[in-house]
Amino acid sequence: LGARVRIGKVMMQFGHxxxxxxxxxRSHERHNKIHNYPLHILRYPMLDGIWAKAAYIQYxxxxxxxxxxxxxxxxxxxxxxxxxxxxxLMPIEALLPPDDPEWDDVNLLVAHDWNGLNAGVFPVRVCDxxxxxxxxxxxxxxxxxxxxxxxxxxxxxxxxxxxxRLSPNVIKTPQRWFNAYQPKFGSDNVEFWQARKGDMLVxxxxxxxxxxxxxxxxxxxxxxxxxIELQNTLYPEExxxxx
Numbered sequence: 001l002g003a004r005v006r007i008g009k010v011m012m013q014f015g016h017x018x019x020x021x022x023x024x025x026r027s028h029e030r031h032n033k034i035h036n037y038p039l040h041i042l043r044y045p046m047l048d049g050i051w052a053k054a055a056y057i058q059y060x061x062x063x064x065x066x067x068x069x070x071x072x073x074x075x076x077x078x079x080x081x082x083x084x085x086x087x088x089l090m091p092i093e094a095l096l097p098p099d100d101p102e103w104d105d106v107n108l109l110v111a112h113d114w115n116g117l118n119a120g121v122f123p124v125r126v127c128d129x130x131x132x133x134x135x136x137x138x139x140x141x142x143x144x145x146x147x148x149x150x151x152x153x154x155x156x157x158x159x160x161x162x163x164x165r166l167s168p169n170v171i172k173t174p175q176r177w178f179n180a181y182q183p184k185f186g187s188d189n190v191e192f193w194q195a196r197k198g199d200m201l202v203x204x205x206x207x208x209x210x211x212x213x214x215x216x217x218x219x220x221x222x223x224x225x226x227x228i229e230l231q232n233t234l235y236p237e238e239x240x241x242x243x
């Protein structure tokens with residue numbers, strides 16, 4: 001991977017989460033320990049509802065930007081609390097833009113599903129551009145109240161990154177890289193958007209039996225069934241082809 005990229009994870013978990021979410025958080029803690037990723041976790045609401053997510057990302061961005069550049073994190077990796085790290089041996093930086101001037105203006109990597117943008121998991125570069133993006137996300141509902149935002153901050157991000165002033169700095173990556181969904185448990189038939197053995201994580205959006213579905217995958221993660229070294233996964237070849 002060359003010089004180590006400095007990455008911090010950002011997430012939020014309010015109140016007294018269920019044991020399922022505590023276990024999901026522990027899967028991240030193991031991943032963080034292996035790769036030395038600091039975790040920034042919001043425990044109390046900063047704004048109403050899911051808008052706290054954008055506010056907390058902005059807070060962490062500004063805190064990092066206030067440091068001397070050599071001391072800053074270079075990327076933040078947002079993860080929703082309904083994500084499970086399945087392969088803690090997989091480093092996030094293996095899928096980030098190459099260390100090459102050609103990619104220096106790539107500041108946000110996003111994934112789409114059948115509903116469009118899914119902002120449950122994404123890496124964002126620590127830079128002025130990101131501060132401006134999340135400032136606009138937080139302001140959008142007040143300054144453009146006629147814009148339809150059915151998914152709150154996710155819809156705001158989606159709306160803004162289509163603007164020609166921001167879109168050149170955004171790249172759509174394969175959904176599986178950062179935002180894989182679970183296949184049918186125990187099935188060998190895996191769609192392109194579903195996780196397969198060795199993938200980094202599984203995300204569980206939606207409300208149908210989520211706790212039960214997460215318990216099944218947590219059991220497997222805690223038995224280390226998917227712990228595979230980077231070079232033995234599909235990622236190196238996929239990343240090389242993509243970038």
